[in-house]
Amino acid sequence: MTGIALSRLHFPVTTLGPGQRVGLWFQGCSIQCPGCISADTWDPNAGHVAFGAVADALIRLEPGADGLTVSGGEPFDQPEALAEILSIWRAYSSRSIFLFTGYDYAQISPWLLAHPGLVDAVMTGPFRSDLSQTRALRGSDNQALHILTEAGAEFLAYERPADATDRRLDVMFDDEGHAWFAGIPARGDLARLRRALSAAGHVAETSDRMPRGEAA
Incomplete structure (x- = not known):
């Protein structure tokens, strides 16, 4: 494995699972759900980086992390790269691996059976x-949480109605001043944020070509 299409890698992420987690977003999505707030991660031709650089970053961040959360884009659109990345994490950490995917469980179950124990919990x-x-x-109530290992049992805490704590967002900035969010906002939250910024005299622009790479 020499390369991987990656949108971003960040630590810490506190809104996509318990504790302070490494967040890794794959680049490229064949599902492209209407209304997705992460349309910047759809293009499969963007964000190509050396696999070794990603592996080195995961190894460096792992000691301070409570787990790894993988989203996208669509992780299972790069099944070989996904297996390699998760194997790197598993070689260094017993802390939980959690995945978001737009595929249904039946569609990813062959991959999971071929890689037993590599994923602890998955939202499908x-x-x-x-x-x-x-x-x-x-993001919508059709999505289903699957606990796959004993380590994944910590995600049973999310089998409940959402409350205000679930609508928090991690806000990150790159060196050029671009901001992006990690988390699952309530419907209309980002539109309300744009209106509030506008009322305060700011101009909020969105882009489908957000900056890539690691923030720490």
């Missing part, structure tokens, strides 16, 4: 803007 299913959003750690 496409984002559906036409459905309600009342459950913790979900």
Whole structure:
């Protein structure tokens, strides 16, 4: 494995699982759910980086992390790279690996069977803007949480209705002053943020080509 299409790598992320986690977002998504707030991660031709650089960053960040959360984009659109990345983490850490995927469980189960114990918990299913959003750690209520290992049992705490703590967002800035968010906002939160910034005299612009790479 020489390369991987990666949107971003960040530590710490506190809004996508318990504790302070390493967050890794794959680049490229074939599902492209209508209304997705991460459309900047759809393009499979962007964000190509050397696999070794990603592995080195994970190894460096692992000692201070409570786990690894992987999202995207769509992680399972790069199944070989996904297996390699998770194997690197597993070689250094027993802390939980949690994945978000837009595929249903039946679609990813062959991969999971081929890589037993590599994923501790996974949230499956496409984002559906036409459905309600009342459950913790979900963009829409059709998404299902699957606990796969004993380490993944810590995610049972998210089998509940969402509350205000679930709507927190991690805010990150790059060296050029661009901001991006990690977390699962409530419906309309980002539109309200744009209006609030506008009312304060700021101009908020969004882009489908956000900066890539690692923030620490």
